[in-house]
Amino acid sequence: MTDTPEQSGVPLALAPALTLADMSFLVFLAAILMAVVWLGRIAYLEGVKTEVTKASGEAWVQWFTEASPKRFTPGFEPSSCAGGASPAGTNGKSAGSDAGASVNPVPERLWEGCLESLMKDVEPIAGLRNPFSGKPLMFAAKCDTDDRSLVGAMVLEKLTPTPPGSAVAYTTSSLVGADIIERKLQLRVTVCDKGAYPIRIAEVEF
Amino acid sequence: MDTIDNLADNQPKLVGHDHVAQINPLLPLRKWLYSWLFDPGIPGNHQKAVDRWISILIVANLFALLFEHVDVIYEANKHWFHWFDIFSVAIFTVEYLVRLYLAPEDREFGGKKFPRLRYISSPFAVIDFLAVAPFFLQAVIAVDLRFLRSLRLLRILKLFRVLIPACRQFVKVNAGRTFRQKVHALVFAGEYGGTLHNIFDMFIALWVVVSVVAVVLESVQTVHYVLNLQFVILDAVAVAVFTVEYCMRIYSCVEEPGFQRAVLGRFKQARTPSVVIDFLAILPFFLEVFLHHLFDLRFLRVFRLARLLKLTRYTSATSTLTRVIVREWPVISAAAFVMLLLVVLTASLGYLFEHEAQPDKFENIPQSIYWAVVTLASVGYGDISPITPAGRAMTIILALLGIGIFAIPAALFSAAFSDELTKEREKLKRDLYEMLADGVISPDEAAIINREARRLHLRQNEVDHMIEKARNDRESVADLSGLPIHRIAAKPEHAIEHYKALLGQIRQLGILTDGLQFEQLARQADRLTSSELALWRQIHGNHQSQP
Numbered sequence: 244m245t246d247t248p249e250q251s252g253v254p255l256a257l258a259p260a261l262t263l264a265d266m267s268f269l270v271f272l273a274a275i276l277m278a279v280v281w282l283g284r285i286a287y288l289e290g291v292k293t294e295v296t297k298a299s300g301e302a303w304v305q306w307f308t309e310a311s312p313k314r315f316t317p318g319f320e321p322s323s324c325a326g327g328a329s330p331a332g333t334n335g336k337s338a339g340s341d342a343g344a345s346v347n348p349v350p351e352r353l354w355e356g357c358l359e360s361l362m363k364d365v366e367p368i369a370g371l372r373n374p375f376s377g378k379p380l381m382f383a384a385k386c387d388t389d390d391r392s393l394v395g396a397m398v399l400e401k402l403t404p405t406p407p408g409s410a411v412a413y414t415t416s417s418l419v420g421a422d423i424i425e426r427k428l429q430l431r432v433t434v435c436d437k438g439a440y441p442i443r444i445a446e447v448e449f
Numbered sequence: 450m451d452t453i454d455n456l457a458d459n460q461p462k463l464v465g466h467d468h469v470a471q472i473n474p475l476l477p478l479r480k481w482l483y484s485w486l487f488d489p490g491i492p493g494n495h496q497k498a499v500d501r502w503i504s505i506l507i508v509a510n511l512f513a514l515l516f517e518h519v520d521v522i523y524e525a526n527k528h529w530f531h532w533f534d535i536f537s538v539a540i541f542t543v544e545y546l547v548r549l550y551l552a553p554e555d556r557e558f559g560g561k562k563f564p565r566l567r568y569i570s571s572p573f574a575v576i577d578f579l580a581v582a583p584f585f586l587q588a589v590i591a592v593d594l595r596f597l598r599s600l601r602l603l604r605i606l607k608l609f610r611v612l613i614p615a616c617r618q619f620v621k622v623n624a625g626r627t628f629r630q631k632v633h634a635l636v637f638a639g640e641y642g643g644t645l646h647n648i649f650d651m652f653i654a655l656w657v658v659v660s661v662v663a664v665v666l667e668s669v670q671t672v673h674y675v676l677n678l679q680f681v682i683l684d685a686v687a688v689a690v691f692t693v694e695y696c697m698r699i700y701s702c703v704e705e706p707g708f709q710r711a712v713l714g715r716f717k718q719a720r721t722p723s724v725v726i727d728f729l730a731i732l733p734f735f736l737e738v739f740l741h742h743l744f745d746l747r748f749l750r751v752f753r754l755a756r757l758l759k760l761t762r763y764t765s766a767t768s769t770l771t772r773v774i775v776r777e778w779p780v781i782s783a784a785a786f787v788m789l790l791l792v793v794l795t796a797s798l799g800y801l802f803e804h805e806a807q808p809d810k811f812e813n814i815p816q817s818i819y820w821a822v823v824t825l826a827s828v829g830y831g832d833i834s835p836i837t838p839a840g841r842a843m844t845i846i847l848a849l850l851g852i853g854i855f856a857i858p859a860a861l862f863s864a865a866f867s868d869e870l871t872k873e874r875e876k877l878k879r880d881l882y883e884m885l886a887d888g889v890i891s892p893d894e895a896a897i898i899n900r901e902a903r904r905l906h907l908r909q910n911e912v913d914h915m916i917e918k919a920r921n922d923r924e925s926v927a928d929l930s931g932l933p934i935h936r937i938a939a940k941p942e943h944a945i946e947h948y949k950a951l952l953g954q955i956r957q958l959g960i961l962t963d964g965l966q967f968e969q970l971a972r973q974a975d976r977l978t979s980s981e982l983a984l985w986r987q988i989h990g991n992h993q994s995q996p
Contacts, residue, residue: 265628268700275692282738283685290681297674442674 300444321360355420386435483554633701802840825851
């Protein structure tokens, strides 16, 4: 085994100057580190976009939670999202699609009208945008990793309880414009992340 | 020259011996306490342990500080954070005060005027003070919580108490060496690395553990939801650390024996399993950032767990496993062949007996292979099971066969591992035997023993026992005449053996030499005293001529 200078008592020599290879290595190392920092920043910004998407979902959850107990009281705004029997003319569409619809002239409140009002008038929901595309928030039936256009989209699902004794407690279906919202609804809010994978935000009563 | 028995007095440090510090209990309390706790010049005292535990507490403080910034975690565990902070400050304060009390015993300040004042103004003491001052400050002045937290970052500076001496040692030992040699000393294990190399290894190992824990926690949706950004930052920092380590390793590997050529040597190093693992540990980060727009590369994240394999560099278990597999390969391959045969046979018979009864479960032979493996390996999930009498009868036989057949590789591995460890210990015993040829264990030999003892996970008493045995073996076969007389005299049984050997030599001498001439010369020139001559005659009997 070779003696170290300390062990052998050899006088300590001056450190040799850096060679061209040493300096090249240091420059390369600095470049690599800068690249890692740059890529890390990109990953961070992508992460921030996911956080913004989650915040959008949370804003929706908050609005649903706050609106849920109030919307069955008179004077709830926006009126298109109010619960209970709707007064005539509140919604543009009639409730029934069958022949009996002509018998009942009172139109029912639909999610379509509520969504339109929310996206137009109710803050902060009205100002929410998809951070990945920069466009207004988009709604999807479900997050699909094969469809990159769904990145940053929001998924609202309706949870319908199944009869007692069923294998599953409830079934899920996408909340669509034609859904009647006059009764209480159990909703699940999900957003799609940067890979269009679902991030479940919460289940709320509306 | 030192001998084996003098080993205890003048020995290089062996495994486990380093925790027995020789501190005189009759010393004054302050001097004794300093020697016991902080004196770096006394091997085996608690100085290293104090440094180690304080370092661990500092790192724990750093993590606590990071988690305090996550509101969800902080709000739910506010009290725990508070009590941990109090505990840390208490420990750091006690350390500061004890160091202040013992400052007159420190070589740096002792013997000078106002040693404690000098200690207080020393850089390390200032750092120690800054680490605890904000805590006491908030009791007096209302300080903003964020500002207070940032001040607590100063506790990291306490690590300099360990780092700076290690750096000084590294610089001293590597003086006159090239930059690349220094990088090599830092990254690769060797004689020039010293404490700084150990710290470097610990730093890398810490990041491996942290990043692997992060990967595991990322899979927990509730945790990932809360700590998404923190995981992103953590991964980027981990990749930066591992990338720097990788580059340093590739750059300096040409100083390693067998890798000296500038391009081919580095390429050869890059192909070694441990460096391939290093590369795999950082690759997913770069691929995911560059290509995530084109493909879904989330599956690559699981490869970050490969970082755990980086720890294999610090243990000999994998090399032992490789040796065992290579050594036992013919038997393992034979067992694998029999297993394969049995699996195919079982699957075929299962298909034959059960296909008609359960066409959905035993649809074809490939599908039956799943059932065969589950049955032969004694797992028995029960999702597929035979229902025909013939199928069930066959399953009974095959399940019993499976126990034996599948147990063979396990038994082989177990025996081979045990055998390999025994071999390695025997090799160490032989090495010890060789080392003790000169009756002394040199510092270089002690370093080898320590390294091997750590590798083989030997305790102090085991090493002592092996040394003792090697010493006894050597002494039992050694030519005692080659040893110094006081060594022989130290043991009566050796003295008797030596005496007998000497008598034998004298008898031989008497037989081979001319006895008459011997006596004449001894008498004429007074070369032997009368008592010496009488003894000579006594040894050789009365057949020699009388005066």
